[in-house]
Structure formats: structure tokens, C-alpha cells
Amino acid sequence: MTQRIARRFQISTLAAHLVLIGFTLLALAPTLLVIMNSFKPRKEIFGAPLALPSFETITLIGYDTVLKRGDILNYFQNSLIVTVCALFFIILFGAMAAFALSEYRFPGNRLIGLFLVMGIMVPIRLGTVGILKLMVSLGLANTLFALILVYTAQGLPMAVFVMSEFMRQVSDDLKNAARVDGLSEYTILFRLVLPVVRPAIATIAVFTMVPIWNDLWFPLVLAPGESTRTMTLGAQSFIGQFITDWNAVLAALTLAIVPMLILYLMFSRQLIRGITAGAVK
Amino acid sequence: MGKLVLEGISKRFGAVEVLKTVDLDVADGEFIVIVGPSGCGKSTLLRIIAGLSDQSTGKVLIGGRDVSSLPPSKRGIAMVFQSYALYPHLTVEGNLTLGLKQARTAASLIAERVAEAVRILALEPFLKRRPGELSGGQRQRVAIGRAIVRHPEVFLFDEPLSNLDAALRNQVRAEIADLHRRLGATMVYVTHDQVEAMTLADRIIVMNGGIVQQIGTPSELYRRPANAFVATFIGSPGMNMVAGTAGGGVLTLAGSGRLPCSAAANGAVTAGIRPNGFEILPGGNDGLAGTVIASEYLGAESFLRVRLADGTVVTVHEHPDHGWLIDQPVTLRLRPGNLHLFDAASGVRIAEGPDAAAQPAAARVA
Ligand SMILES: Nc1ncnc2c1ncn2[C@@H]1O[C@H](COP(=O)(O)OP(=O)(O)O)[C@@H](O)[C@H]1O
Numbered sequence A: 001m002t003q004r005i006a007r008r009f010q011i012s013t014l015a016a017h018l019v020l021i022g023f024t025l026l027a028l029a030p031t032l033l034v035i036m037n038s039f040k041p042r043k044e045i046f047g048a049p050l051a052l053p054s055f056e057t058i059t060l061i062g063y064d065t066v067l068k069r070g071d072i073l074n075y076f077q078n079s080l081i082v083t084v085c086a087l088f089f090i091i092l093f094g095a096m097a098a099f100a101l102s103e104y105r106f107p108g109n110r111l112i113g114l115f116l117v118m119g120i121m122v123p124i125r126l127g128t129v130g131i132l133k134l135m136v137s138l139g140l141a142n143t144l145f146a147l148i149l150v151y152t153a154q155g156l157p158m159a160v161f162v163m164s165e166f167m168r169q170v171s172d173d174l175k176n177a178a179r180v181d182g183l184s185e186y187t188i189l190f191r192l193v194l195p196v197v198r199p200a201i202a203t204i205a206v207f208t209m210v211p212i213w214n215d216l217w218f219p220l221v222l223a224p225g226e227s228t229r230t231m232t233l234g235a236q237s238f239i240g241q242f243i244t245d246w247n248a249v250l251a252a253l254t255l256a257i258v259p260m261l262i263l264y265l266m267f268s269r270q271l272i273r274g275i276t277a278g279a280v281k
Numbered sequence B: 001m002g003k004l005v006l007e008g009i010s011k012r013f014g015a016v017e018v019l020k021t022v023d024l025d026v027a028d029g030e031f032i033v034i035v036g037p038s039g040c041g042k043s044t045l046l047r048i049i050a051g052l053s054d055q056s057t058g059k060v061l062i063g064g065r066d067v068s069s070l071p072p073s074k075r076g077i078a079m080v081f082q083s084y085a086l087y088p089h090l091t092v093e094g095n096l097t098l099g100l101k102q103a104r105t106a107a108s109l110i111a112e113r114v115a116e117a118v119r120i121l122a123l124e125p126f127l128k129r130r131p132g133e134l135s136g137g138q139r140q141r142v143a144i145g146r147a148i149v150r151h152p153e154v155f156l157f158d159e160p161l162s163n164l165d166a167a168l169r170n171q172v173r174a175e176i177a178d179l180h181r182r183l184g185a186t187m188v189y190v191t192h193d194q195v196e197a198m199t200l201a202d203r204i205i206v207m208n209g210g211i212v213q214q215i216g217t218p219s220e221l222y223r224r225p226a227n228a229f230v231a232t233f234i235g236s237p238g239m240n241m242v243a244g245t246a247g248g249g250v251l252t253l254a255g256s257g258r259l260p261c262s263a264a265a266n267g268a269v270t271a272g273i274r275p276n277g278f279e280i281l282p283g284g285n286d287g288l289a290g291t292v293i294a295s296e297y298l299g300a301e302s303f304l305r306v307r308l309a310d311g312t313v314v315t316v317h318e319h320p321d322h323g324w325l326i327d328q329p330v331t332l333r334l335r336p337g338n339l340h341l342f343d344a345a346s347g348v349r350i351a352e353g354p355d356a357a358a359q360p361a362a363a364r365v366a
């Protein structure tokens, strides 16, 4: 009897794992293809796109091309500056707004919360024309600052929403104890509340950083100039109307994955705690 | 110095009135316990004293100073919370010193204060640990230590024992009583547990629905409860409340018998009799007729539950080895001076009701 239950349990976990493994493969396949093919010569990419690079075929020609074009480092730097700065502002302002919304009672509190939820649902790209006009008249066209501003605006609603939910769970007694001890509201937020909601921050960091890093739209519209190009936009320069240097494109994309991977690993421990929740108590 | 005065404090959240004009005068060094059922506004009142939330009207004075508009850290108070509220990322030592450092206290004075708190609460072994590595009782002691180092004029406790298990609760309760004796500081202590209130307090404030029901020493509240709420809330097991009619100095308790009572009582009343106010005799005697329906044996004593003729069930205190059987008819008599009369509609105590202390011979058994 118990054995039968045990076996049925095994079979169901096995099935669950098969489904999950299948899904993982499906999700990873495009990335793996890009990475594999970035090490193959052009002929092999089209001749046998699914084959692993062998000893005879392996080549670094794509990476060579990419790195020889000196501006690739510049693209990298631009992407990093934009992503890290936007992330910083999103978390900073997001935390402050979330603390205000979750901690203080003031007229319009719920209205502002609702307004932010709308910000999550309405894509910021709908306002591209307006944003472009604004940036041009502010003299910010073709600057990284324009991108940072737009991405901060894009990421804030979600950040405020998630963090204020988490902050509501932080014990009132703890904050009040700090007030009795004479800590300022800023110290309470940054020293006491933020460390407790770290998992929420990691979650927000991962979910907002990836779309920013990968975005092609706003760099193309707001900062297409040579000096302000981001990685994703830069990789496009290998795609021509008539000839495309696929080796270089794939190599550039592979390189673009690396920083995200590193940042992700940094946040991932916190992230898992955030997703499995209950961590805040 | 540690005198606390509340003048006409009220609090409303939107349309809901949570506190209704609370006036209070706490003497220096007094231990005041605010007791009442959960949701009656005790914590709200304490938070107003602490400055953690604003009163809608009224003033808070500490040590003769109007502190109504000062932040919590400048009021000369320290607070101990139900959930301990220790800073999770700091060691015990860090928890004790943060407030003093924040106030830019001299390092030598900080060390002195911490040493004092550590000595009083025996915290030495834990100084380098984080709150996560301490048991509930130890955490609460650290929380009390964090209050002590502030040398406040007034200590505020918000249900500090509620998260502890029963055995620990008695121990920490004794420690708090001890602390009060030792420091002689003014303390305001909130609890929903009347036993804590009775054992700790110099004076108790009983609250219900945001209204102060009565203020007095434990024995005043026990002997002369101002209304039916205080009567049932204070004392364990609670006072028996029996409906009756009074007139011309005679009290008729619904369906069960007649007793003499104060001539001031007239019309529908509620009679309050504590379990130990009854004397129990075999059925057929003069008094209240009833039937034994249950017996609770507690070792040193036991409590009988007796159903009266009209269906009211009362609890009666009895020797542990009584011979009463379930379903046995009995007669209850009143011991002299144990009858409290309350107006049936308003619940207010009817004046001149016999007082256990003052008029032991006044009430006779019918
Ligand atoms: N921030 C608030 N907003 C609205 N109502 C509140 C708020 N805080 C407390 N209350 C209400 O005030 C009443 C008293 O609360 P509280 O003082 O915490 O009760 P107690 O400590 O006696 O259990 C409760 O009915 C509670 O619902």
C-alpha cells in the first residue's frame, strides 16, 4: 500500500520533471543555438545550424570581427551605464515611493497606487513620439541620459507596486521601535526596511534589468548616434540590407549575454527567496 | 519627574471614534496597567503617549512638559513591543546602543548604561548574538534592556508577554515587577489579560470600546466595580450576573428566590455575585434553588456550575473534596457583603450597593 503510493508519487514527480526539463530546453534552445553558432564559420551556420562546433569547424572569426571594430567596447559601456543607472534609480525612487505609499496615510494615497498599476499595464512605447519630442526640446536627444530617464519611468510602476506590497509586511513594531530610538524616516527606510525586503529588490532588479539591456526600440529612437549606441543596437550594425555578417552578429549577441548572466547570478539567491515568498516576516 | 498626564485625549480614524476623551493622571513611579478586550483602543492610546500616532484632540504631558508635538525620541519615553521589534541585523549590543548613538551620547555614558542593563537583565552571555539566535524570552529581555538604557521618564509596554508561552510569561512578568521595584520608574503597561493587570498594577485602567470604564487599584476594581463590564472583566472565574427585580429593599432573582438588598435599587437590575460569594447547601433550604450540572476539580479548590430555576448558570466556589453530585438539587445562599447591583439597562453600579470591605454585615441571607 505505502509502496504503491510511493511509486505513484515517483511517477508523478518524474512526469513533472519531464515537463519542466522539456520546457527548460525549449526556453534555452534559441540561446544555445546563438552561442553554438557563434563559434562556427558562416558555411556551417547555414549548412548544419543544429550541429555543435567540431574541432575542424570551430572558429573565433565572429569574435575577431566584433572585437576589431573598436566601438564594441563603447557599446558595451553604454549598455552597462544605461542599465545600471536605470536600475539604481528605479530601486532608489521605487523604494522611496513604495515606503511612502505603504507607510503613510495621506489623501490620494490609494489613487496614486491605482495610477501606478495603470502604469504597469500601459506600455510606455505608446508615448514614443511624445517622449522623442520632449527629449529633443530638452536637448537630450542622442544622450544616454535620455535612455536612463525613459527606462527609469518604465520600470518604476512595477517596482513601486512590488515593493509596497512587501513593505506592508514589515512589522510596524520594528519601525516604531526605531522611531522611539530617534532614527529618521530615511534611516528607517534604508537601514531597516530595505534590508528586510531584499528579496523583493532582487526580483525587481532581475525583471527590470533584462528588458532594459535587450531593448532595441528606445536606443534606435532616442540615441542612435554612434557614440551613444547600446550593445543591442550595435549588434544590428552587422546586419546589412544586402549582406549580413552572421558570425559577427552571433558573436556580439553572445557577448551581450555575459554581463546579464553575471548580474543574474549576483541577484539569484535573493531572487529565489523573493519568488518563493514568505521570506519576509 | 516621571509624571504623566493625559488631558482629553481622543482619536478617530476617519469616521470611527477609537478613543473617546481619555483623562489620566499618573504619579511619578506609578505602575499603571491599561486593560481591556482586544480592539478597545489600548495600543492606540499607548502609541499616542509615545508620539507614534497623533491624537485627534487633547494633550500629553510628561514630567510637566507638554510633549504633544514632540517626536517619540524627544519625549523621554521608551517602549517595549509585543513582537520584541529588535533590529534583526544588529547584535544584542547593537540593539542596546543604537538609540543612544543616535542621540550622540558620549561613549563612556553608553558603556555605563549598557553595563547597567546587562547586569539587571543578565544579558552578558548574549551580547554578541543576533536576535535570530535568541529564544523568545531572551529577545523580550533584550527589548526591555533597550528600553532601560534610554533612562526614560516613562516606560511603555504593549502586551510584552503575549508572544511568550505560559511558563515564561510568569517568569518575565515577575522580572518586570522586579524591574519596577528596582528602578522606581513610571510604567504604563497594556494588556488584555486581567491576571497580569491585577498582579502588576498600582492602578488599573479598564477600557472598553475606546471608553475608560474605571480607574482604580486592583482591590478597588475587584470590590467596587463601577459597572457590569468591569465586574465581569476583573476576577477569574468571572462574576456571575443574574437578572432580577428589586423593590422596597427586596431583590427577586428570576425564578429562584428572594434576597434583601439596598433600598436604592428599584426595577430591573443585574445582580453580580462572585463564585466565592455563594454558600452551597442541600436543596430545599431558604435561598436560590438550583441544580448542579458540572464540577471542575482544580486540586486546591473546585468550581461547581449550578443551573438556577430560570436557566441561568452560575459558577460557585467550593472545597475540592465536596460531596455534591451532578443533577443534585441544591440551594445557594449569599455570603454577607457579596452582592453587587447594576442597573439592568445601563450596567452602571447602583450606589449604596453593599461593599465587601465596608459593610460586611449589611447583607443577610434570605
Ligand atoms: N490605522 C488604523 N486605521 C483604522 N483603524 C484602526 C487603525 N489602527 C487601529 N484601528 C482600530 O482602532 C481600534 C483599536 O485598536 P488598538 O488600539 O490596536 O486595539 P487594542 O490594542 O486594544 O487591541 C481597533 O478597532 C482597530 O481596528
Ligand SMILES: [Mg+2]
Binding pocket: B042, B043, B044, B159
Ligand atoms: Mg494592541
